[in-house]
Structure formats: C-alpha cells, structure tokens
Amino acid sequence: MLQLKSESHGFIIDAPFGAVGFNIQNNNLHGIVLLPFGQPACAFPGDCAELVAGQVKQYLADPKFKIEASYVTSGTPFQQRVWKEIAQIPVGEVRTYADLANTLGSGPRAVANACGANRFPLLIPCHRVVAKNGLGGFMQGKEGGLKIKEWLLAHESK
Numbered sequence: 001m002l003q004l005k006s007e008s009h010g011f012i013i014d015a016p017f018g019a020v021g022f023n024i025q026n027n028n029l030h031g032i033v034l035l036p037f038g039q040p041a042c043a044f045p046g047d048c049a050e051l052v053a054g055q056v057k058q059y060l061a062d063p064k065f066k067i068e069a070s071y072v073t074s075g076t077p078f079q080q081r082v083w084k085e086i087a088q089i090p091v092g093e094v095r096t097y098a099d100l101a102n103t104l105g106s107g108p109r110a111v112a113n114a115c116g117a118n119r120f121p122l123l124i125p126c127h128r129v130v131a132k133n134g135l136g137g138f139m140q141g142k143e144g145g146l147k148i149k150e151w152l153l154a155h156e157s158k
Helices: 047-061 077-087 097-104 108-116 145-156
Strands: 011-015 018-025 028-035
Touching: 011 047, 018 047, 028 047, 077 097, 077 108, 097 108
Parallel strands: none
Antiparallel strands: 011 018, 018 028
16 A cells, blocks of 8 residues: 655545645645545645645546646656647547657657656646557556546546
C-alpha cells in the first residue's frame, strides 16, 4: 500500500477512483497526486487548496469542466514542450506517445518519460496519452495507476 505523508500532501479529497492529493506550499500549488483507494481525506485549509480542490471536484462531476489553476512547475525545456502539447489534447480525445513524439521531433520513450515527470496530472492530462497498441503506462507504474487512467478516460468519454 502506498504510504502518504500528510506534510507532503497538504490537502486530500476523495475521488471516484480513490483520492486526489495536493502539494500546497506557501499557498501555491506545487503538485497533484492521484491516489488509489485507501487514502484518508485530510484538510489543511488555505485559499489555494480550497480553490483547487473545488475545481477538481467540479471536474470529477463534469469532465468538460476545465480546471483553471495556476501552479509552480519546473522541468527541462523538452518536458515543458511535451506538457504544452499534452495540455492541448481536448477532453474525450487521446494521442499516442508516437504521435506526440512525431510532433515534437523526438522518440516515444522520451515523451513517456516527460509524462512520468508531470506533477500536475489533471492540469496537464497525461492520461490522454496512450500507447499505439493499448492503454500504455500511467503514474510511473505506481499502485492503482492504470485503473485511475482507465477511470479518467471513461469519465471524459461521457
């Protein structure tokens, strides 16, 4: 079972697939973590946490709701390019790792690695990136990751 430290995820809300954890530091969003079932909800309220959690709850109820949250991110220039492309994938649609690699002039494995480095999975929807022959990976193989990806894709296809 995944061990979660409350100081690393200042706010956790229940979700249909398990839970969503938010890394809030100095009232800024520094990461979102999708978690399997078994994570207790906890709250350390703050303006940023409440705003983002409210928007995520709206998205979980209505997949067409666009989460508009500012966040603090860092990554290589290549990762930034991949994330920018992924952010353009519309709700209900998917792209393959190879499609993105062709667009970016790179390889599918590099795109997959950039997806794995994404700390904002609902804002930068890496779950919309799939393998040519199936679902592909998600959450770097963490517990429950593929079930969460399946749920998100089914939710967005409504």
